[in-house]
Amino acid sequence: MNFMYDVIIIGSGPAGMTAAVYTSRKRLDVLIISENVGGQAMYSSEIDNYLGYKYITGEELVEKFSEHINSFGIKQEFAQVTSLRVEDGIFTVGACNGGEFKAKSVIIASGKTPRMLGVPGEKEYLGKGVAYCATCDAPMFEGLDVAVAGGGNSALDAAIQLMKIARKVTIIEKGPRLIADEIFRDKVTAAPNVEILTGTTIVEIRGSKFMESVVVEDGASGERRTLPARGVFIEIGSIPATSYLKDIVDLNANNEVIVNCACHTSLPGLFAAGDVTSVPEKQVIIAAGEGAKAALASYKYLIKLRR
Ligand SMILES: Cc1cc2nc3c(=O)[nH]c(=O)nc-3n(C[C@H](O)[C@H](O)[C@H](O)COP(=O)(O)OP(=O)(O)OC[C@H]3O[C@@H](n4cnc5c(N)ncnc54)[C@H](O)[C@@H]3O)c2cc1C
Incomplete structure (x- = not known):
């Protein structure tokens, strides 16, 4: 027993x-x-x-x-x-x-x-660009273009870590504005290598052996475009x-x-x-x-x- x-x-x-x-x-x-x-x-x-x-x-x-x-x-x-x-x-x-x-x-x-995004490519490129923990994985993206999905405190915490390492960080937030605390928002808006896209959703993650881009959709126009990104940090709760x-x-x-x-x-x-x-x-x-x-x-x- x-x-x-x-x-x-x-x-x-x-x-x-x-x-x-x-x-x-x-x-x-x-x-x-x-x-x-x-x-x-x-x-x-x-x-x-x-x-x-x-x-x-x-x-x-x-x-x-x-x-x-x-x-x-x-x-x-x-x-x-x-x-x-x-x-x-x-x-x-x-x-x-x-x-x-x-x-x-x-x-x-x-x-x-x-929480997962639930888009094509997310599971396929997990560990090959798709990440959920900036503290653990940010150092792997030194000098590269990366995206961060989300606009809350966790997302901006990730973006702040990444902007010190990556070439460019694109924050992609589905809602109309970033909802993180002001202290986080101030840091990312002041950074020269951070771009913020609000009202925008990631609809697909693409690549070959490793991920190479995210496909985003503008919520207002429905227009889709492909952004180069060797990594995407998913921080949506x-x-x-x-x-x-x-x-x-x-x-x-x-x-x-x-x-x-x-x-x-x-x-x-x-x-x-x-x-x-x-x-x-x-x-x-x-x-x-x-x-x-x-x-x-x-x-x-x-x-x-x-x-
Ligand atoms: C990026 C980030 C930054 C944060 N910064 C701060 C901060 O600055 N200050 C602050 O106070 N808080 C912060 N938090 C929040 C804080 O980390 C959490 O509130 C806290 O860790 C919650 O503790 P917990 O023990 O309840 O759960 P968790 O920390 O989630 O621990 C849960 C444990 O359960 C285990 N587990 C889960 N499912 C199973 C299962 N089925 N079987 C066995 N084991 C399982 C996990 O492996 C883990 O060990 C932050 C969180 C994040 C994500």
């Missing part, structure tokens, strides 16, 4: 890692199952709103989180969770590697994943990683897990924290705080079970 954990935490971003520290300090048997360590925080080129650090890169902050986790000797399994079911109060978490793990409670901390939760727990219209102020979901023993939840603010410090709350809620639930 499988080992029975007190808590399984799904996801190792700021929410999951904080939950792991809190549950471990309560001497619970904890397992984290995650596809990677750090989650979206790894994509942030600079974080200047996490208390205690005036400025730190996402990668450095995750390194510090990992050191903290490792000091507790918390068990970690690197895999994608594909299913979650519950029977008689016992949760079974299924992973893509065929593994099955059992626990008395589960904390969902699987965050968000990038993200979707909650909840596909493995089908029918087990209540989700809102955005497919986020609905939680109350103590991180309880609609199912006893199942808690959730961070960007995957209905809590509207999506920030590292908030995800971490919610992770702590979910861990304490799970501890209280387990104490009640023991009585």
